[in-house]
Amino acid sequence: MAYRMHTFESRTALAEAMADRVAAQLSAAIAARGTASLAVSGGSTPGPFFETLATRDIGWDKVTITLVDERFVPADHPRSNHLLVATHLLKSKASVARFIPLYHATENVEEAASLATQETAALGAPLDVVILGMGLDGHTASFFPGGDRLEGALDHTGPRRVMTMKAEGAGETRLTFSYPTLADARLLLLHIEGAEKKAVLDQAIAGTDVHAMPIRAILNGAPSTPDIYWAP
Numbered sequence: 001m002a003y004r005m006h007t008f009e010s011r012t013a014l015a016e017a018m019a020d021r022v023a024a025q026l027s028a029a030i031a032a033r034g035t036a037s038l039a040v041s042g043g044s045t046p047g048p049f050f051e052t053l054a055t056r057d058i059g060w061d062k063v064t065i066t067l068v069d070e071r072f073v074p075a076d077h078p079r080s081n082h083l084l085v086a087t088h089l090l091k092s093k094a095s096v097a098r099f100i101p102l103y104h105a106t107e108n109v110e111e112a113a114s115l116a117t118q119e120t121a122a123l124g125a126p127l128d129v130v131i132l133g134m135g136l137d138g139h140t141a142s143f144f145p146g147g148d149r150l151e152g153a154l155d156h157t158g159p160r161r162v163m164t165m166k167a168e169g170a171g172e173t174r175l176t177f178s179y180p181t182l183a184d185a186r187l188l189l190l191h192i193e194g195a196e197k198k199a200v201l202d203q204a205i206a207g208t209d210v211h212a213m214p215i216r217a218i219l220n221g222a223p224s225t226p227d228i229y230w231a232p
C-alpha cells in the first residue's frame with residue numbers, strides 16, 4: 001500500500017488544510033498550463049470542504065470542475081452530485097469556474113456515459129486534482145463491490161472514459177470515471193471523516209482483494225500516491 005496520511009483535530013481544520021492544498025495545486029496548474037481541472041466526489045462528506053474551497057482566491061475562471069461520479073438523476077434531483085456542487089462549490093470566488101456534468105437527459109444511461117466521455121475528454125490527461133470519497137463498503141467513485149462493470153472500471157490498462165455502473169449498494173444507476181482517469185491525477189486525494197470510515201480504511205489497508213473493497217485499487221498500485229485526509 002502506498003499513501004500519505006494526514007490526520008486533523010477537527011473537520012474544520014481538515015477543510016481549511018485541504019482547501020489550501022487543492023487551491024495551491026490548481027494555481028500551479030494554471031501557472032504551468034493556463035488551465036486547471038478538478039474532479040470531485042459527491043455524497044454527504046464534501047459539502048463543508050466545498051464551501052471552504054469556494055472562498056479561495058485563485059484563477060477560478062481558468063478552472064474546469066467535473067464529477068468523479070454521478071447518480072443517473074437530473075441536476076434538480078436531491079440525490080444529484082451536480083446539485084451538491086452547484087449548491088456548495090460553484091459559489092463565492094469559485095462561481096466563475098466552468099462545470100462539466102456527467103448526467104445527460106438521454107434515452108438511456110449508456111448514451112449519457114458516451115456524451116460525458118466525449119465532453120470530459122477536453123480536460124486532457126492527467127487531471128490536475130481528483131478528490132475521492134469512500135463508502136462504508138469500501139467503494140470509491142462508483143466502484144462498488146458487486147458492481148456489474150467493476151472489472152472494466154478497475155482495469156488499469158483500460159480506456160479513460162465515463163462508464164455506467166449498477167450495484168446493489170449504489171441506489172440509482174451510476175455514471176463514473178474509470179480507474180485510469182482517476183488514478184494518475186497530479187494530486188490524488190481521499191477525503192474521509194469519522195471513526196467508522198477510519199475503521200473501514202484500516203480494514204482496506206489490511207487486505208488485498210480489490211473486488212471486495214475497491215478503494216484498495218487506489219491505495220495499492222495507483223500511478224499517483226494518494227493523500228488521505230481524515231478527521232474524527
Ligand SMILES: O=C(O)[C@H](O)[C@@H](O)[C@H](O)[C@H](O)COP(=O)(O)O
Binds near residue numbers: 042046068139141142
Ligand atoms: O456519488 C457518490 O456517492 C460519491 O461519489 C461516492 O463515491 C462517495 O464518495 C462515497 O459514497 C462516500 O459518500 P459519503 O460522503 O456520503 O459517505
